[in-house]
Amino acid sequence: MTSAMAPAEQRERIWRVVHGIPSGKVASYGQIAQLAGLPRAARLVGRVLSQLPEGSKLPWHRVVNSQGRISFPFGSEPYREQRERLLAEGVVFSGQRVARACFNWD
DNA sequence: GTGGAGGCATTAA
DNA sequence: ATTAATGCCTCCA
Numbered sequence: 001m002t003s004a005m006a007p008a009e010q011r012e013r014i015w016r017v018v019h020g021i022p023s024g025k026v027a028s029y030g031q032i033a034q035l036a037g038l039p040r041a042a043r044l045v046g047r048v049l050s051q052l053p054e055g056s057k058l059p060w061h062r063v064v065n066s067q068g069r070i071s072f073p074f075g076s077e078p079y080r081e082q083r084e085r086l087l088a089e090g091v092v093f094s095g096q097r098v099a100r101a102c103f104n105w106d
Numbered sequence: 107g108t109g110g111a112g113g114c115a116t117t118a119a
Numbered sequence: 120a121t122t123a124a125t126g127c128c129t130c131c132a
Contacts, residue, residue, distance in 0.1 A: 007128070029116060040126050046115040047128065063115080071115040078115080 010038060014048050021062040024090040026102045028066040046071065061085035068098040 013036045021027050027035075029042035038044060049060045061082040065071045072079035074096060083093065092099035 010127095033116095038127090040117095042116045042126085043114055044127055050115055060115090065115080066117055082115095 007044075010036070010041070010044065011048050013037060014045055015056075015058055018045075018049070018058055018060065018063060021059055023059075023062075024102065026062045026064050026068070026086065026091060026098055028068075028103075029063060029071075030066055032063060042066075062089075062091075064098060068100065068103065069096060 014032060017032050017036045018027075029045045032045045033039065033041040036045070045063065049058075049063060052058055052060055064082075070079050070082050072082065086098070087093065091102050
């Protein structure tokens, strides 16, 4: 329990930060990690989002890598879903990349 | 209960 | 575009 509690706390913090991303905007994993108080835990964010429960209502699709690109393989199922969700929120895609204007968080 | 190795939805040069 | 480095997590012996 104790050894599994530390990640749980971080997870909660990450959820909170991700949930705070406004619609139509995106943030990078590193950014999220930093805002969550985990300066170098970008990978942790990715891991946490990958282990999200169903119907968590968390805007995980607003999280992309530092290059503004979706971290899933192009054409993949999850890739499409994320792209669709972002487009539905008004996020502008410049090809495979997200418009830099959506990175108003940095 | 402890130690060691591998893997990753990353980031930066 | 590709490669190298980093930090954290999970699993097995």
